[in-house]
Amino acid sequence: MTSKADAQAARAATLRSQLAEHDHRYYVLDDPKIPDAEYDALFQELRDLEDRHPDLVSADSPTQRVGGAAMPEFTPVRHRQPMQSLxxxxxxxxxxxxxxxxxxxxxxxxxxxxxxxxxxxxxxxxxxxxxxxxxxxxxxxxxxxxxxxxxxxxxxxxxxxxxxxxxxxxxxxxxxxxxxxxxxxxxxxxxxxxxxxxxxxxxxxxxxxxxxxxxxxxxxxxxxxxxxxxxxxxxxxxxxxxxxxxxxxxxxxxxxxxxxxxxxxxxxxxxxxxxxxxxxxxxxxxxxxxxxxxxxxxxxxxxxxxxxxxxxxxxxxxxxFAAEEAETVLEKVEFQVGRTGALTPVARLQPVFVGGATVSNATLHNMDEVARKDVRPGDRVVVRRAGDVIPEVVRAVIEGDEARAAHDARPQVELPPACPVCGGGVERVEGEVVARCTNGLSCSAQLHGALIHFVSRKAMDIEGLGEKLLGQLIETGIVDSPASIFLKVDAPTLAGLERMGEKSAANVVEAIDRSRATEFGRFLFALGCPQVGETTARDLARHFGTLDALFEAAEQDAPTAHDDTIKEKDRFPTLRQVPDVGPTVAAHVVGFFTEPRNRDVIRALVAPVGEGGCGIHWKAPKAAVAGGALAGKTFVITGTLPGVSRDQAGAFIEANGGKLSGSVSAKTDYLLAGEAAGSKLAKAEKLGVSILDWSALEKLVSGDA
CATH class of the missing domain: 3.30.470.30 (DNA ligase/mRNA capping enzyme)
Structure with a gap:
C-alpha cells in the first residue's frame, strides 16, 4: 500500500470514528456537540472518499445506514438461544x-x-x-x-x-x-x-x-x-x-x-x-x-x-396496563369454525376506534361468555382492545328502564343447530365450554384450518405451502385432505396457479417430498387432535413408540369414556400413564384415534408409496428402545454449551434414552454443564451429582467414557 493509500485509509478510519461518536452523542445521549452542518460535511467527506475507493467501505461505516437495493424476500434465522415470551x-x-x-x-x-x-x-x-x-x-x-x-x-x-x-x-x-x-x-x-x-x-x-x-x-x-x-x-x-x-x-x-x-x-x-x-x-x-x-x-x-x-x-x-375501552353498537353475531371444529361467536360491530386501531369485529369467546354477558344484537356494548390482543366485547351498556326494556325485547344469541359452514351437526362435550362441528374434514372450514396446521413449521414443515396457496388448491378441488397434498400436488399443477412459476412449483414439490421423512411426535402434532399440542404429541410419541400402540391404547380406554359406573380418576387408565395427560386430553385422544374417518386418513398418510399411500415415515424413537446409552438416567442442563443449543442437547439426551428435568435434586443422575453454569452447578456439587461437559456426554453415549 502506498503512503497516499495509507493516508486515505487512515482518514476514512478517523471519519468513521468521529461520525460514530457524534451519532452516539446525538441519538443515544441526546447531547450533540457539533451543528448538523458540520456533521453533514464530515459524512459527505467519508462518502466521497468511499466512492473513489470502494475498498475503504466497511460494515461499520455510517454510510451503510442509508439503505440499498430491494431484497426479493427475508431469510429465516434460527435464534441460537430462543427469544422467549413473558x-x-x-x-x-x-x-x-x-x-x-x-x-x-x-x-x-x-x-x-x-x-x-x-x-x-x-x-x-x-x-x-x-x-x-x-x-x-x-x-x-x-x-x-x-x-x-x-x-x-x-x-x-x-x-x-x-x-x-x-x-x-x-x-x-x-x-x-x-x-x-x-x-x-x-x-x-x-x-x-x-x-x-x-x-x-x-x-x-x-x-x-x-x-x-x-x-x-x-x-x-x-x-x-x-x-x-x-x-x-x-x-x-x-x-x-x-x-x-x-x-x-x-x-x-x-x-x-x-x-x-x-x-x-x-x-x-x-x-x-x-x-x-x-x-x-x-x-x-x-x-x-x-x-x-x-x-x-x-x-x-x-x-x-x-x-x-x-x-x-x-x-x-x-x-x-388496563386495556383501552370504547362504546359502539353490536350489529349481529356470527359463528366462525376453526380447524378443530370449534364454533366461536364473533361480534360484528359498528366500527369504533379503540386501542390505536379501528375495530369492527370482536370475539365473544364462547357461549358461556355470551350467556354471562347477555349481549344481544342491537345493544350498545363496551369493546376492549390492548396491543395485539384480539378485541373483545366486555359488556352491554344498559342504563335506565327504557334501555332495559329494549334489551329484553331483543332475541338472545343462540348456538346454531348446524355448522354454519357445512351444515353438519354441532355437539358440545360435557365439561367443555366449546361447541364443535362433528363433520371433521368434510367441513371446508375445518379442512382449511387443519391443512394450514398440518403443513406448518412445527408440524410437517412443508416450506412454501402457505395459507394462500393452500386456499387455491382447496378452491380448485386439488386438495381435499392431508393425503391429497402428497398424492395430487405436482409441479405442473402448481405452476398453473396464480403467482406460481416453474421454479417456485418445483421448490414446493421438493419440500413436500422432503417432509415425508419426519418424527413421530411431529406427525402426531400435525394431525391436529384437539388438546394435543406440540409437547403432548411428543410425550405420546415417546411413550407409545408406534401408531399401532397408540391406536390400541385409545381402543382400550374408549369403554371408560362414558361409563358412569367408573370414577373420573379411574377413566382412561392407559393414556393417563403418559406424563401430563389428564382426563380432558385423554378423552380427545380416544375420540380422535378411534374415529373411523380419522383412522383412514392416518393409515393413508403412513402407507408406503408403492401401496398407494403417502409414504410418511419416521425412525423409531431411540428412547423407546431398551438399553439406550442413557436409559433410565435423569439429566439437568445448565449454562451455554459449545456449538449446540439447550434444546438440541435435550433432544440428543432423550433420543438416547435419557430423561430431562428442570431442577437439580437427589434424583438427578447427571448435570450437563456449559459456560456460566450458575447455581445449578453449585447445587449438583453439593449433592454429589455427576457433572459432564458436552464432550463427556458424547463419549458417554458412544461408549468411550
Whole structure:
C-alpha cells in the first residue's frame, strides 16, 4: 500500500470514528456537540472518499445506514438461544403470586427485580462479532425469525460498531436483544405528512414500526423515524456475565448501546407495584408507547435456578396496563369454525376506534361468555382492545328502564343447530365450554384450518405451502385432505396457479417430498387432535413408540369414556400413564384415534408409496428402545454449551434414552454443564451429582467414557 493509500485509509478510519461518536452523542445521549452542518460535511467527506475507493467501505461505516437495493424476500434465522415470551400478571394478586413463587423457589425472604417499561414495539436481536454489527433478526415465533440486518442498519441508535471499554471489554460474540419502536413525535409527523399528500396514513406506532422494519426495500426503512432500545443479552461466547442483570445493562451502555433511563432495581412486590403505579402516571408524558412494565429477577444465578416453563422464563413477568375501552353498537353475531371444529361467536360491530386501531369485529369467546354477558344484537356494548390482543366485547351498556326494556325485547344469541359452514351437526362435550362441528374434514372450514396446521413449521414443515396457496388448491378441488397434498400436488399443477412459476412449483414439490421423512411426535402434532399440542404429541410419541400402540391404547380406554359406573380418576387408565395427560386430553385422544374417518386418513398418510399411500415415515424413537446409552438416567442442563443449543442437547439426551428435568435434586443422575453454569452447578456439587461437559456426554453415549 502506498503512503497516499495509507493516508486515505487512515482518514476514512478517523471519519468513521468521529461520525460514530457524534451519532452516539446525538441519538443515544441526546447531547450533540457539533451543528448538523458540520456533521453533514464530515459524512459527505467519508462518502466521497468511499466512492473513489470502494475498498475503504466497511460494515461499520455510517454510510451503510442509508439503505440499498430491494431484497426479493427475508431469510429465516434460527435464534441460537430462543427469544422467549413473558408470562403476564393481570392484577396485584397475580403480581404478588409471581413474587411469592420466585421467593419460595429460591428460599429467600426478599428478592430484587430489574423493572423496565414495556415498549409497544418489535423485539429484535443484534449479533456483534468482534464488536461489529453483522446480523439482525426479528423475534418471529421465538425460535426462528427473519433476517432484517439491512433494515436495522438504517436505525441511527443501533451502533454499527461497539465502543471500546477498558473496564468492560465486549465479548468476541455478542447477541443483544431489544425493541424497535416508533417515537410518537416521529409517528405524528409521518401521519401528518401522509395525510397532506393524500396517502394512506399509519394507524398506530406499533403497526407503523412493524411495516417499516419488514420493508424489502431498505431505502424506505431508512426514511422512517425508527428507534431502538436494548434490554438484555442473549447468546454470547468468550464472556463471563456479571452477577446481576443491572450490571449487564451498565455494560451495554458502556458499549454504546441505548438503554432506557427508566429502568430501576426494585425490591419485592411492594417495589414492583410502586414502579408500576409511577409508570402508569408517567405514561402520558413519554414520547413512545408503553403497554405495561416488565419485571426480571436481577440475580442471574437465581434465574438459572428458576429456569423456564412452556417457553416462558419463571424469573420474569409482564404487568400490563388496563386495556383501552370504547362504546359502539353490536350489529349481529356470527359463528366462525376453526380447524378443530370449534364454533366461536364473533361480534360484528359498528366500527369504533379503540386501542390505536379501528375495530369492527370482536370475539365473544364462547357461549358461556355470551350467556354471562347477555349481549344481544342491537345493544350498545363496551369493546376492549390492548396491543395485539384480539378485541373483545366486555359488556352491554344498559342504563335506565327504557334501555332495559329494549334489551329484553331483543332475541338472545343462540348456538346454531348446524355448522354454519357445512351444515353438519354441532355437539358440545360435557365439561367443555366449546361447541364443535362433528363433520371433521368434510367441513371446508375445518379442512382449511387443519391443512394450514398440518403443513406448518412445527408440524410437517412443508416450506412454501402457505395459507394462500393452500386456499387455491382447496378452491380448485386439488386438495381435499392431508393425503391429497402428497398424492395430487405436482409441479405442473402448481405452476398453473396464480403467482406460481416453474421454479417456485418445483421448490414446493421438493419440500413436500422432503417432509415425508419426519418424527413421530411431529406427525402426531400435525394431525391436529384437539388438546394435543406440540409437547403432548411428543410425550405420546415417546411413550407409545408406534401408531399401532397408540391406536390400541385409545381402543382400550374408549369403554371408560362414558361409563358412569367408573370414577373420573379411574377413566382412561392407559393414556393417563403418559406424563401430563389428564382426563380432558385423554378423552380427545380416544375420540380422535378411534374415529373411523380419522383412522383412514392416518393409515393413508403412513402407507408406503408403492401401496398407494403417502409414504410418511419416521425412525423409531431411540428412547423407546431398551438399553439406550442413557436409559433410565435423569439429566439437568445448565449454562451455554459449545456449538449446540439447550434444546438440541435435550433432544440428543432423550433420543438416547435419557430423561430431562428442570431442577437439580437427589434424583438427578447427571448435570450437563456449559459456560456460566450458575447455581445449578453449585447445587449438583453439593449433592454429589455427576457433572459432564458436552464432550463427556458424547463419549458417554458412544461408549468411550
Amino acid at each position: 408470562r403476564k400478571a393481570n392484577d396485584e394478586a397475580e403480581l404478588r403470586d409471581f413474587d411469592r413463587r420466585v421467593r419460595e423457589t429460591l428460599s429467600r425472604e426478599s428478592v430484587d427485580y430489574s423493572a423496565e417499561p414495556k415498549l409497544d414495539g418489535l423485539a429484535v436481536s443484534l449479533t456483534y462479532l468482534d464488536g461489529v454489527f453483522v446480523q439482525g433478526a426479528t423475534r418471529g415465533d421465538g425460535e426462528v425469525g427473519e433476517d432484517v440486518t439491512v433494515n436495522l442498519r438504517t436505525i441511527r441508535r443501533i451502533p454499527l460498531k461497539l465502543r471500546d471499554s477498558k473496564k468492560h471489554p465486549f465479548p468476541p460474540v455478542l447477541e443483544v436483544r431489544g425493541e424497535v419502536f416508533l417515537p410518537l413525535a416521529g409517528f405524528r409527523r409521518w401521519k401528518e405528512d401522509a395525510e397532506a399528500r393524500g396517502e394512506k396514513a399509519p394507524v398506530n406506532p406499533r403497526n407503523a414500526a412493524a411495516g417499516s422494519l419488514r420493508q424489502l426495500d431498505s431505502s424506505i426503512t431508512a426514511k422512517r423515524p425508527l428507534s431502538f432500545t436494548a434490554y438484555s443479552v442473549g447468546f454470547h461466547e468468550g464472556w463471563a456475565p456479571p452477577a446481576r442483570h443491572s450490571e449487564v445493562l451498565t455494560m451495554l451502555r458502556a458499549w454504546g448501546l441505548p438503554v432506557s433511563d427508566l429502568i430501576e432495581v426494585v425490591s419485592g412486590e411492594p417495589g414492583m407495584q410502586d414502579y408500576f403505579d409511577r409508570m402508569a402516571t408517567q405514561r402520558a408524558t413519554l414520547d413512545f408507547d408503553i403497554d405495561g412494565v416488565v419485571f426480571k429477577l436481577d440475580d442471574l444465578a437465581g434465574r438459572e435456578e428458576l429456569g423456564s416453563v412452556s417457553r416462558e422464563p419463571r424469573w420474569a413477568c409482564a404487568y400490563k
